Amino acid sequence: MVSPRVSIQDVASAAGVSSATVSRVLTGARSVKPDSAAAVHAAVAALNYRPNQLGRALRRQSTQVIGMIVPSIDNPFFPSVIQVAERQLRSKGYALLLSTSDDDPDIEAERVQMLIDRQVDGLLISPCRRSASLPAVAEAAERVPLVQIDRAVDADGFDFVGVDDAEGVRSLVELVLGLRPRRVAYLGGDLDNWSGAKRHAAFVSLARRNRSKFSTEVKLGEFSEAWGHAAATASLAGNNPPDAFICGNDLIAVGAIDACEGAGLVVGREVTVSGYDDIALARMCRPPLTTVRQPVDQLGARAVELLLARTSDRHRKAEQVLLHTELVVRQSMTAGPRA
Amino acid sequence: MVSPRVSIQDVASAAGVSSATVSRVLTGARSVKPDSAAAVHAAVAALNYRPNQLGRALRRQSTQVIGMIVPSIDNPFFPSVIQVAERQLRSKGYALLLSTSDDDPDIEAERVQMLIDRQVDGLLISPCRRSASLPAVAEAAERVPLVQIDRAVDADGFDFVGVDDAEGVRSLVELVLGLRPRRVAYLGGDLDNWSGAKRHAAFVSLARRNRSKFSTEVKLGEFSEAWGHAAATASLAGNNPPDAFICGNDLIAVGAIDACEGAGLVVGREVTVSGYDDIALARMCRPPLTTVRQPVDQLGARAVELLLARTSDRHRKAEQVLLHTELVVRQSMTAGPRA
DNA sequence: ATGTAGTTGGTAATCGATTACCATTGCATC
DNA sequence: GATGCAATGGTAATCGATTACCAACTACAT
Numbered sequence: 001m002v003s004p005r006v007s008i009q010d011v012a013s014a015a016g017v018s019s020a021t022v023s024r025v026l027t028g029a030r031s032v033k034p035d036s037a038a039a040v041h042a043a044v045a046a047l048n049y050r051p052n053q054l055g056r057a058l059r060r061q062s063t064q065v066i067g068m069i070v071p072s073i074d075n076p077f078f079p080s081v082i083q084v085a086e087r088q089l090r091s092k093g094y095a096l097l098l099s100t101s102d103d104d105p106d107i108e109a110e111r112v113q114m115l116i117d118r119q120v121d122g123l124l125i126s127p128c129r130r131s132a133s134l135p136a137v138a139e140a141a142e143r144v145p146l147v148q149i150d151r152a153v154d155a156d157g158f159d160f161v162g163v164d165d166a167e168g169v170r171s172l173v174e175l176v177l178g179l180r181p182r183r184v185a186y187l188g189g190d191l192d193n194w195s196g197a198k199r200h201a202a203f204v205s206l207a208r209r210n211r212s213k214f215s216t217e218v219k220l221g222e223f224s225e226a227w228g229h230a231a232a233t234a235s236l237a238g239n240n241p242p243d244a245f246i247c248g249n250d251l252i253a254v255g256a257i258d259a260c261e262g263a264g265l266v267v268g269r270e271v272t273v274s275g276y277d278d279i280a281l282a283r284m285c286r287p288p289l290t291t292v293r294q295p296v297d298q299l300g301a302r303a304v305e306l307l308l309a310r311t312s313d314r315h316r317k318a319e320q321v322l323l324h325t326e327l328v329v330r331q332s333m334t335a336g337p338r339a
Numbered sequence: 340m341v342s343p344r345v346s347i348q349d350v351a352s353a354a355g356v357s358s359a360t361v362s363r364v365l366t367g368a369r370s371v372k373p374d375s376a377a378a379v380h381a382a383v384a385a386l387n388y389r390p391n392q393l394g395r396a397l398r399r400q401s402t403q404v405i406g407m408i409v410p411s412i413d414n415p416f417f418p419s420v421i422q423v424a425e426r427q428l429r430s431k432g433y434a435l436l437l438s439t440s441d442d443d444p445d446i447e448a449e450r451v452q453m454l455i456d457r458q459v460d461g462l463l464i465s466p467c468r469r470s471a472s473l474p475a476v477a478e479a480a481e482r483v484p485l486v487q488i489d490r491a492v493d494a495d496g497f498d499f500v501g502v503d504d505a506e507g508v509r510s511l512v513e514l515v516l517g518l519r520p521r522r523v524a525y526l527g528g529d530l531d532n533w534s535g536a537k538r539h540a541a542f543v544s545l546a547r548r549n550r551s552k553f554s555t556e557v558k559l560g561e562f563s564e565a566w567g568h569a570a571a572t573a574s575l576a577g578n579n580p581p582d583a584f585i586c587g588n589d590l591i592a593v594g595a596i597d598a599c600e601g602a603g604l605v606v607g608r609e610v611t612v613s614g615y616d617d618i619a620l621a622r623m624c625r626p627p628l629t630t631v632r633q634p635v636d637q638l639g640a641r642a643v644e645l646l647l648a649r650t651s652d653r654h655r656k657a658e659q660v661l662l663h664t665e666l667v668v669r670q671s672m673t674a675g676p677r678a
Numbered sequence: 679a680t681g682t683a684g685t686t687g688g689t690a691a692t693c694g695a696t697t698a699c700c701a702t703t704g705c706a707t708c
Numbered sequence: 709g710a711t712g713c714a715a716t717g718g719t720a721a722t723c724g725a726t727t728a729c730c731a732a733c734t735a736c737a738t
Contacts, residue, residue: 053457055694058393073418098437118392286625394724397693
């Protein structure tokens with residue numbers, strides 16, 4: 001039931017050649033006489049030999065493994081990115097070693113270290129904090145090619161692929177402007193998080209420019225449904241409740257919709273709500289969520305591309321790629337005039 | 340910017356001892372004089388040395404890595420399981436190397452092989468097919484401790500942790516019975532998939548027992564929202580449309596709800612719909628979905644437990660663990676009498 | 679003083695591959 | 709026939725750790 005380990009030496013003996021020859025046949029590193037090659041292939045098949053990738057990696061100084069660290073796997077946005085990255089990497093001959101930081105910089109640092117100790121050939125990371133994640137990212141980048149994906153730390157010099165949050169938020173604010181709102185609430189993530197900060201900054205700047213048109217309030221917390229629900233409930237209970245919610249991501253928005261309905265409001269008419277990310281849930285919830293689609297495919301593809309570029313040239317200039325977003329209008333916030 | 344590789348030899352030279360001593364200090368394998376230990380620690384700190392896990396794994400014949408293969412990462416059920424398994428493994432000192440099979444037995448076989456070649460210490464797998472996945476599972480189990488999670492292949496002799504699907508489906512049928520339905524449609528996954536087969540079998544057996552009470556129809560396809568939508572739409576367009584849908588998982592159910600609303604029916608009153616899994620979406624969709632909760636925490640925890648047990652004794656008897664489910668009643672199918 | 683046990687530390691083998699280097703052979707060229 | 713080159717194959721070094729084994733030393737009892 002338990003098969004014995006078979007090494008390249010065993011194959012060599014069985015085929016009547018040296019281990020060097022076996023290696024050459026298997027890797028194609030050098031030409032080998034047809035007879036020897038045939039003998040090797042026969043022995044490999046007979047013994048059901050499979051090369052030990054540890055030995056190979058040790059000698060070659062390359063594991064063909066890329067590490068990836070995301071803040072969470074609960075937020076469906078990250079699984080999408082992971083999936084794209086995994087496919088892309090696989091097509092280039094790399095495997096993906098996945099870890100999560102649970103949104104905690106200490107855990108994050110530990111996982112980064114773990115991956116580096118395992119000699120990954122590169123690292124894709126979505127740092128959980130703008131500043132607290134910096135030491136880990138900086139140290140990692142010194143040891144291994146590293147690309148930040150979707151979120152970044154507050155520092156230059158590291159590759160990054162993200163989306164143009166200013167553009168995404170602008171398209172939402174423009175949409176909301178057409179509805180002539182009285183008061184707009186922004187419910188966003190923590191400012192010590194890259195996405196949270198960018199989206200908040202964009203909103204604040206646009207709100208200031210339009211302050212004659214509507215009043216605003218801002219609440220910051222977690223990127224979760226529970227927090228969204230709590231924040232929206234609190235806003236609605238205030239003495240000047242908003243008639244539009246712009247949320248930092250789709251999960252917050254779903255919580256907010258729930259809170260609005262709990263307050264007896266018809267979402268999409270009496271109050272409008274928008275999200276950000278366009279996760280699958282946005283399409284399936286009721287009413288369907290108006291949101292900003294992040295180009296997940298490109299995010300993964302470009303990140304892998306940058307990573308491989310850096311792998312072949314450790315000294316290339318750091319690149320910051322900002323991808324375009326797409327406004328997706330559904331029923332939770334429509335363009336038409338309200339009843 | 341790029342730091343030089345530093346090996347145990349470098350540390351040894353810097354500390355003025357041999358590499359054996361460094362190893363002993365770092366692993367605590369044997370006692371070492373305080374002076375030497377101090378020198379080693381100083382050198383480690385000065386050089387920022389971190390042991391290369393490849394070298395260690397090669398020598399120790401253990402990578403402390405567990406491989407995991409799931410059919411998909413799009414279905415949020417699997418990320419939940421992954422998350423639990425990852426935490427559990429981590430607490431035992433293992434890392435998780437994750438792969439997906441894209442629901443394709445060929446890709447699955449390839450990934451299994453890849454993980455084994457990388458010398459994982461164990462394998463957690465949710466086989467995508469009952470029969471087509473068998474060869475890969477069998478061969479893998481011969482080389483490495485293996486535990487099936489949530490789904491299994493049609494064969495004895497392999498450890499498995501899953502849920503009692505018969506129980507789950509029974510609780511749904513009992514709920515639906517109380518509503519005195521005229522016709523019940525079962526929309527389920529493919530029979531060549533373990534969950535699909537078990538749930539279907541349970542439904543068919545219960546339907547037969549209750550055939551005097553309601554008529555039934557069965558449609559089988561994919562575990563996706565798109566398929567659920569299509570199947571439900573087709574059913575509703577027939578000349579004897581069902582007034583209750585029991586779906587093979589939550590995604591199918593969400594598609595079915597959408598189809599019912601598209602047909603102008605009020606879900607929860609004119610027609611009822613149930614899911615299976617209790618993914619986060621079930622709580623957030625409208626109307627909230629009545630479903631069967633799988634005990635994800637236990638699933639992950641028990642699987643890891645079984646895997647470690649097998650790691651320490653390769654010849655123990657294979658165990659099949661079936662966990663209990665929990666009926667979660669929400670608005671898409673309530674217990675009360677319908678209007 | 680001698681034998682014995684317990685510490686401590688170094689040397690070298692080992693894990694399983696790849697590959698630098700050298701030796702041999704065959705063949706073409708002058 | 710000598711020379712050069714290409715093709716082929718083996719020996720051994722190498723990657724970076726752990727650990728079996730041996731040597732040296734100390735401490736203590738006899």
